[in-house]
Amino acid sequence: MKELLSGNAAIARGAYEYGVTLAAGYPGTPSTEILENLSRYDEVYSEWAPNEKVALEVGIGAAMAGARALVTMKHVGVNVAADPLFTAAYTGVNGGLVLVSADDPGMHSSQNEQDNRYYARFAKIAMLEPADSQEAKDMVGLGLEISEKFDIPVMLRITTRVAHSQSMVELGEPGAREIKQYAKDVKKNLMVPAFGRLRRVSLAERLAKLTAYSESAPVNFIVKGSAKTGVITSGISYQFVREVLPDASVLKLGLTNPLPVELIKQFASCVESLYVVEELEPFLEEQIRMLGIKVTGKELFPATGEFSQGLVRRKFIEAGVLPARPAAENPLAGLPAAPPRPPVLCPGCPHRGVFYTLRRLKLTVTGDIGCYTLGGLPPLEGIDSCVCMGASIGMSHGIDKAVPGLRGKTVAVIGDSTFLHSGITGLLNTVYNGGDSTVIILDNRTTAMTGHQDHPATGRTLKGKEAPEVDLTMLCKALGVPRVEVVDPLDMAKLKEVVQTEVAASGPSVIIARRPCALLKRENRPAVTVDPEKCNGCKTCLRLSCPAISVTDKKSAVDPNLCVGCNLCVQVCKTGAMKGGNACA
Amino acid sequence: MLKPVDVLMVGVGGQGTILASKVLAAAARAVGYDVKVSEIHGMAQRGGSVVTQVRLGEKVHSPLISEGEADVILAFEQLEALRWLSYLKPGGAVIINDQQIYPVPVLAGEAEYPAGIIEQIKGKINNVLVLDALRQSIRCGNAKAANVVLLGALARELPIEEEIWREALAATVPPKFLEVNNAAFTAGYNSRSL
Numbered sequence A: 001m002k003e004l005l006s007g008n009a010a011i012a013r014g015a016y017e018y019g020v021t022l023a024a025g026y027p028g029t030p031s032t033e034i035l036e037n038l039s040r041y042d043e044v045y046s047e048w049a050p051n052e053k054v055a056l057e058v059g060i061g062a063a064m065a066g067a068r069a070l071v072t073m074k075h076v077g078v079n080v081a082a083d084p085l086f087t088a089a090y091t092g093v094n095g096g097l098v099l100v101s102a103d104d105p106g107m108h109s110s111q112n113e114q115d116n117r118y119y120a121r122f123a124k125i126a127m128l129e130p131a132d133s134q135e136a137k138d139m140v141g142l143g144l145e146i147s148e149k150f151d152i153p154v155m156l157r158i159t160t161r162v163a164h165s166q167s168m169v170e171l172g173e174p175g176a177r178e179i180k181q182y183a184k185d186v187k188k189n190l191m192v193p194a195f196g197r198l199r200r201v202s203l204a205e206r207l208a209k210l211t212a213y214s215e216s217a218p219v220n221f222i223v224k225g226s227a228k229t230g231v232i233t234s235g236i237s238y239q240f241v242r243e244v245l246p247d248a249s250v251l252k253l254g255l256t257n258p259l260p261v262e263l264i265k266q267f268a269s270c271v272e273s274l275y276v277v278e279e280l281e282p283f284l285e286e287q288i289r290m291l292g293i294k295v296t297g298k299e300l301f302p303a304t305g306e307f308s309q310g311l312v313r314r315k316f317i318e319a320g321v322l323p324a325r326p327a328a329e330n331p332l333a334g335l336p337a338a339p340p341r342p343p344v345l346c347p348g349c350p351h352r353g354v355f356y357t358l359r360r361l362k363l364t365v366t367g368d369i370g371c372y373t374l375g376g377l378p379p380l381e382g383i384d385s386c387v388c389m390g391a392s393i394g395m396s397h398g399i400d401k402a403v404p405g406l407r408g409k410t411v412a413v414i415g416d417s418t419f420l421h422s423g424i425t426g427l428l429n430t431v432y433n434g435g436d437s438t439v440i441i442l443d444n445r446t447t448a449m450t451g452h453q454d455h456p457a458t459g460r461t462l463k464g465k466e467a468p469e470v471d472l473t474m475l476c477k478a479l480g481v482p483r484v485e486v487v488d489p490l491d492m493a494k495l496k497e498v499v500q501t502e503v504a505a506s507g508p509s510v511i512i513a514r515r516p517c518a519l520l521k522r523e524n525r526p527a528v529t530v531d532p533e534k535c536n537g538c539k540t541c542l543r544l545s546c547p548a549i550s551v552t553d554k555k556s557a558v559d560p561n562l563c564v565g566c567n568l569c570v571q572v573c574k575t576g577a578m579k580g581g582n583a584c585a
Numbered sequence B: 001m002l003k004p005v006d007v008l009m010v011g012v013g014g015q016g017t018i019l020a021s022k023v024l025a026a027a028a029r030a031v032g033y034d035v036k037v038s039e040i041h042g043m044a045q046r047g048g049s050v051v052t053q054v055r056l057g058e059k060v061h062s063p064l065i066s067e068g069e070a071d072v073i074l075a076f077e078q079l080e081a082l083r084w085l086s087y088l089k090p091g092g093a094v095i096i097n098d099q100q101i102y103p104v105p106v107l108a109g110e111a112e113y114p115a116g117i118i119e120q121i122k123g124k125i126n127n128v129l130v131l132d133a134l135r136q137s138i139r140c141g142n143a144k145a146a147n148v149v150l151l152g153a154l155a156r157e158l159p160i161e162e163e164i165w166r167e168a169l170a171a172t173v174p175p176k177f178l179e180v181n182n183a184a185f186t187a188g189y190n191s192r193s194l
């Protein structure tokens, strides 16, 4: 039977069919739906870990003990998990271990577009790159096999367009979930220098065997076409190439680390001109050049952003491979440009008032990763920086210690899920080193941006079971924070007062701004109405950046279909023109 | 030989393009099409501009539609129709929901919502169908079925029988909403341009 599945759903299906016993990960676009789909199969145990490093360690443990394991994360998550990854290449596995790295070329929902294929080469592990959902499913099975056969972790590297595109997948029957025998073996699993050195040599041998396998791996194949133009490609770029150059010869690489050197040489010798089409970095290209083969790659195709068949076609026209199209007149000339529509915090979002307040108080605000990063965009403009998960706390401490002029005027904001992911150690550092920072935990009781996943403070697991709920106040106190306050972020007067007090107080403090995400808990509150007699068109309410509020002809209006009655605009309006809503409902 | 069709569904995060693409994909599969659908998740879904791309053919390679390639653009909102219009192929059809949703730069007074979008698009494109999907769906009993009204209008443009659409709809929406959705589909299917 065939089904239309996204790449992520197909990977979950693959884990189910190919005997995975345990799966772990941390939510991150575009990887999140893998575990969400997998959690529906009762046969497979799956969990959200507080961060990617823990998730991978859970997977390494399961694999060492003999079970097949799948670990999922977005590209930047692999940075967090890199420490165990590099040494897991030395130890190898017992049961198969597949790490899914979901890269985001074009940065649809990410802070950078790093090319994680380099991780596979750097860590010396095997890497598979699917080009559609069928391959994504199949490569889970192949990855587990390779992992066990060559005693090595395998990276399944996908990109947004593989993860979030749906294509047809042939469903198979689930195989047995076998657990291999575990035998204590310190020379393999206890990486002290003496044993590490042995495994370092063994890793080189394992990679050499893998290279030999790569030459005949079924996922590295040639689509025979004209000898005039040859293209080497992998992942989603393969689809663009097939679409644009249906007659060219194509070497499609599915196992991209280590590369099949002989196959590449042979293919190169059969075509007149050779191109490498790959998104992001010249990963294949550089290695092919090192073989002494002449190719055209990044001098033609961009190293930034996402590809499409439109772009690939344009580039092959530029190179003279395809005939130029007659320049047609632009039929749309004269139409107005569409103003941008950036994402925005939802109506009723509990974060809105916090950023409004921070901006009013003219504080320097280090930010973090989540929906609330949107609070840095105009007109809220309540954040100065966003670097990576957990960075806000360390950065505010750095500012505090180094720049006297900003001391006592800096605040870190971080979400509940992000705080548990990697904020705890930052806060510990601030306390330990006598810092002065004020940290605001935006506690909306969920991992909102990625689609509302549970975490250790929500009281539920990925499987929907009840779980112990970490008490953030007690956690902060246990780290040594003397001042911890909980406020309702919809109570703007109180919020402002608490922020002012804590920023002025010496020593570290934590403010927990607690209110569930507006999409998680729909409150039944009346929409706000505006009294046009009282509204003087001052536009103060617009600074809240609520999509329900507009001002036309110097009068404010609230869209009753969008307004959820959070009452913030009523609180900021100086003329009393706004009525209704209810913060405390 | 099935005629390849590329449909671009554009709108604002939260407007329900995903359900529409599901029904289209199911209907297309029922008549033997190979189907690829591409969506955007994550940050853009928070009220940003969103696009769902659906490609049908004997064999589809790329899941994406490039500029000048879409046979039909199904726009859930006026400004989004304008934004994505360059993706339409010459001779393609545009179906526009009459609704306007102001983006934040417009709300904040930093940009203007272009006036007369529909007339201007009609001035450039021959095959434009405009409908008030929101009002029609409310008439059918549920404002949330606006996406199915639009789907009904789309069905008229594609080489798939009405019955197949109905079956795909029944297989996709929850049974308790089927009646409303059937009515919404009919409203869209029979609608004439405003």
Ligand code: SF4
Residues within 6 Å of the ligand: A344, A345, A346, A348, A349, A350, A351, A371, A372, A444, A448, A449, A517, A518, A519, A520, B046
């Ligand atoms: S999903 Fe929740 S946290 Fe994210 S912007 Fe909307 S209300 Fe705020």
Ligand code: SF4
Residues within 6 Å of the ligand: A347, A348, A527, A528, A544, A546, A547, A548, A549, A558, A562, A563, A564, A565, A566, A567, A568, A569, A570, A581
């Ligand atoms: S009460 Fe005001 S700020 Fe809150 S959702 Fe309604 S319009 Fe927006």
